[in-house]
Amino acid sequence: NLPFSWESLLPDFPKGPLCKYRKKASFNWKEMAVLLDGKDIIQLKNRIFSALESDPLFVHHPGEELSREKYQELTFLRCKRLFEYDFLTQQEIIENPLKIFHMVLCIGMYDWSPCIQYLLHFLNCASYLLEFIINTPDFEAAKFWIGNMGKHATHAVVYAQLYTPDGQYQGLHSFLVQIRDIKTLLPIPGVVVGDIGKKIGQNGLDNGFAMFHNVRIPKENILNIAGDVTAEGKYSSSVKDVKERFSAALGSLSSGRTVITAVSMTNLKLALSIAIRFSAVRCQFGPTDDEEIPVLEYQTQQWRLLPYLAATYALDYFCKSLFENLTEFYLGLLTKQRSQRQADIGREIHALCAASKPLTSWTAQQAAQECREACGGHGYLAMNRLGEIRNDNDPNCTYEGDNNVLLQQTSNYLMSWMHCIRDKVPFESPFGTINVLQDYHHILDWKFTAMSVEDCMDSSVPLAAYKWLVCYLLRESDLKLSKEKQSGRSDFEAKNNCQVYYCRSLAIAFIEQTVLQRYHDYTHDPDIPSTLQPVLKNLSALYGLWSLSKHLAVLYQGGYASGEQAGRFIQNAILELCYRLKDDAVALVDVFAPPDFILNSPIGKANGELYKNIWGEVLQGSKTLNRPSWWTEFCINRPVAGRLKSKL
Numbered sequence: 001n002l003p004f005s006w007e008s009l010l011p012d013f014p015k016g017p018l019c020k021y022r023k024k025a026s027f028n029w030k031e032m033a034v035l036l037d038g039k040d041i042i043q044l045k046n047r048i049f050s051a052l053e054s055d056p057l058f059v060h061h062p063g064e065e066l067s068r069e070k071y072q073e074l075t076f077l078r079c080k081r082l083f084e085y086d087f088l089t090q091q092e093i094i095e096n097p098l099k100i101f102h103m104v105l106c107i108g109m110y111d112w113s114p115c116i117q118y119l120l121h122f123l124n125c126a127s128y129l130l131e132f133i134i135n136t137p138d139f140e141a142a143k144f145w146i147g148n149m150g151k152h153a154t155h156a157v158v159y160a161q162l163y164t165p166d167g168q169y170q171g172l173h174s175f176l177v178q179i180r181d182i183k184t185l186l187p188i189p190g191v192v193v194g195d196i197g198k199k200i201g202q203n204g205l206d207n208g209f210a211m212f213h214n215v216r217i218p219k220e221n222i223l224n225i226a227g228d229v230t231a232e233g234k235y236s237s238s239v240k241d242v243k244e245r246f247s248a249a250l251g252s253l254s255s256g257r258t259v260i261t262a263v264s265m266t267n268l269k270l271a272l273s274i275a276i277r278f279s280a281v282r283c284q285f286g287p288t289d290d291e292e293i294p295v296l297e298y299q300t301q302q303w304r305l306l307p308y309l310a311a312t313y314a315l316d317y318f319c320k321s322l323f324e325n326l327t328e329f330y331l332g333l334l335t336k337q338r339s340q341r342q343a344d345i346g347r348e349i350h351a352l353c354a355a356s357k358p359l360t361s362w363t364a365q366q367a368a369q370e371c372r373e374a375c376g377g378h379g380y381l382a383m384n385r386l387g388e389i390r391n392d393n394d395p396n397c398t399y400e401g402d403n404n405v406l407l408q409q410t411s412n413y414l415m416s417w418m419h420c421i422r423d424k425v426p427f428e429s430p431f432g433t434i435n436v437l438q439d440y441h442h443i444l445d446w447k448f449t450a451m452s453v454e455d456c457m458d459s460s461v462p463l464a465a466y467k468w469l470v471c472y473l474l475r476e477s478d479l480k481l482s483k484e485k486q487s488g489r490s491d492f493e494a495k496n497n498c499q500v501y502y503c504r505s506l507a508i509a510f511i512e513q514t515v516l517q518r519y520h521d522y523t524h525d526p527d528i529p530s531t532l533q534p535v536l537k538n539l540s541a542l543y544g545l546w547s548l549s550k551h552l553a554v555l556y557q558g559g560y561a562s563g564e565q566a567g568r569f570i571q572n573a574i575l576e577l578c579y580r581l582k583d584d585a586v587a588l589v590d591v592f593a594p595p596d597f598i599l600n601s602p603i604g605k606a607n608g609e610l611y612k613n614i615w616g617e618v619l620q621g622s623k624t625l626n627r628p629s630w631w632t633e634f635c636i637n638r639p640v641a642g643r644l645k646s647k648l
């Protein structure tokens with residue numbers, strides 16, 4: 001019973017082999033799309049997708065190998081065009097900042113290279129408006145990997161150690177430094193700048209290096225987030241402590257990590273759209289010799305893909321909520337809030353995104369590989385895009401902070417609450433993500449109590465287990481750290497020896513619990529339409545149980561679970577949920593899959609005409625039917641076997 005306007009916003013899919021599954025779905029995919037995104041966002045997505053589809057600059061080149069140079073040029077032209085489209089007015093952004101988030105992800109669904117190039121220009125121009133001298137002390141201190149710097153950036157935001165004329169060290173600060181002439185693109189005197197070479201993915205985007213030798217920049221070019229310097233060279237800062245200034249200087253990294261969390265989640269959407277549509281139409285083997293069934297009917301295929309589908313829904317919700325948290329933080333910064341709450345928000349967001357980036361980028365990396373294999377040989381064909389998705393997702397695990405290093409930031413934050421727990425001092429965090437620790441002592445006594453598989457079919461079961469897991473890992477990490485220190489290890493060594501199985505696991509369990517808590521609350525909200533709630537609850541339960549199943553050893557080790565049944569119930573519940581969700585799977589990807597032009601994968605097309613789509617693409621290759629240019633080497637210049645064999 002959707003109003004007519006919804007129908008025009010979300011046109012029906014073409015008829016074809018996927019209809020069989022679409023008819024079996026327990027819910028209406030359009031109603032779900034409207035619930036998750038709302039009319040405004042769907043309109044924005046349509047606007048962006050159709051602009052790209054109708055623009056000749058964005059046309060795909062099937063069967064054509066672009067050189068890196070050409071791809072970089074095309075990426076730059078596309079980036080310029082994105083500025084020309086200017087998809088969002090300032091007013092729209094102010095009214096709903098979430099639109100920026102959706103705009104970025106829509107462009108990224110097409111190709112991450114122009115998207116990230118655009119974003120780096122857009123954010124650096126938008127968010128940053130002495131007479132300092134910039135120097136690179138040695139080769140190891142060179143700036144390396146910098147996005148857009150390889151070929152074309154004219155200005156860079158450079159993080160550098162600040163020394164004032166009195167010789168005092170003032171900590172890390174950021175400066176706007178011109179690196180190339182804006183008319184000629186030649187380097188500014190004193191700057192050595194260049195391209196770092198081919199990468200595993202995202203090759204449309206140029207990444208560069210730079211070294212500075214006595215490069216003078218105007219005094220105004222200090223980006224005075226944490227401090228400023230007067231004309232007389234005197235340093236001033238509202239933040240007195242160097243360490244706090246360091247945090248403030250790094251604070252801006254939280255926005256990058258939040259965006260990367262969403263970029264990775266979007267890669268999950270792309271990979272799953274392809275793999276699930278493929279699995280629903282690709283038939284192999286069957287109960288009888290003359291009946292082949294779609295590979296989606298196999299338990300293994302369901303178990304390999306559907307938990308990632310559930311993860312996509314849970315992480316999609318989490319990303320939006322994290323972006324809202326970040327918006328609140330930036331509103332505080334813009335209105336120059338100096339309250340304790342503002343500082344606490346900064347710390348909590350830092351802890352959240354330092355773990356959500358690892359969780360989401362790793363999940364997407366594993367999913368992309370699983371989807372690639374789940375599509376068999378066709379998954380390995382470059383035109384089907386799973387390799388590109390996997391390789392373009394890969395650096396999400398590294399940039400804006402290596403995942404393993406970042407997890408330490410989250411566990412540090414969690415460990416910092418131990419003194420409140422020990423001293424029984426009341427505490428809470430602005431977004432409530434650590435409030436679970438208020439019941440730490442009580443939760444540590446909890447046990448797994450489900451008596452049947454059916455009992456486990458709601459996300460409240462894995463959620464309770466996660467709360468225990470977080471408290472348990474916090475206790476164990478804290479004990480381990482104390483033991484290390486007591487045995488005479490330095491702070492550095494002690495901390496280092498507490499990472500594997502302790503702090504690292506703690507940070508992962510914490511973020512999984514937080515994602516699940518938010519998604520559980522959302523899916524169990526009485527305002528969710530009753531037509532959609534059952535499938536959403538199944539997704540929440542599957543995400544929770546599947547994630548939890550990776551921690552089974554610790555649940556037993558710490559005494560939360562005992563006996564054979566607990567593990568068996570969890571495993572059987574996962575399989576049962578996969579089975580229940582398999583008929584909804586196609587409709588669930590229809591909700592988030594971009595149009596065919598954007599998805600750009602013959603096996604992932606919405607019509608499900610697998611073979612027609614592959615053949616259509618194969619035959620478009622300009623040289624598909626040609627004999628090779630080196631055909632004479634095969635037919636005429638035949639090798640004389642053994643001609644070069646040593647006679648000695």
Ligand SMILES: CC(C)(COP(=O)(O)OP(=O)(O)OC[C@H]1O[C@@H](n2cnc3c(N)ncnc32)[C@H](O)[C@@H]1OP(=O)(O)O)[C@@H](O)C(=O)NCCC(=O)NCCSC(=O)/C=C/CCCCCCCCCCCCC(=O)O
Binds near residue numbers: 255350
């Ligand atoms: C902090 C480190 C991990 C470790 O340093 P260390 O010296 O050990 O410091 P600590 O003692 O642990 O911490 C000191 C205190 O500071 C607090 N802290 C640290 N970070 C933050 C933060 N972000 N916010 C708030 N507070 C912070 C910390 O909690 C401590 O406080 P306390 O003592 O506990 O109270 C450090 O090594 C580190 O951060 N390393 C990672 C470095 C990094 O991330 N580099 C990024 C380089 S830029 C990059 O990679 C760019 C890639 C471009 C690709 C982008 C693609 C996606 C699109 C995104 C678009 C976003 C655009 C953003 C623009 C841009 O980045 O240029």
Ligand SMILES: Cc1cc2nc3c(=O)[nH]c(=O)nc-3n(C[C@H](O)[C@H](O)[C@H](O)COP(=O)(O)OP(=O)(O)OC[C@H]3O[C@@H](n4cnc5c(N)ncnc54)[C@H](O)[C@@H]3O)c2cc1C
Binds near residue numbers: 145401404
């Ligand atoms: C595609 C791409 C684009 C980038 N763009 C930019 C950009 O625009 N601007 C910019 O400034 N930077 C950029 N970077 C650099 C990026 O920020 C860094 O690569 C990233 O922060 C990781 O640092 P690193 O490379 O020095 O790794 P390293 O710190 O050398 O890490 C190497 C390994 O050692 C491990 N390790 C390091 N320290 C510890 C520790 N304390 N405990 C345990 N293990 C540890 C890490 O887990 C990692 O596996 C980009 C990188 C990539 C790949």
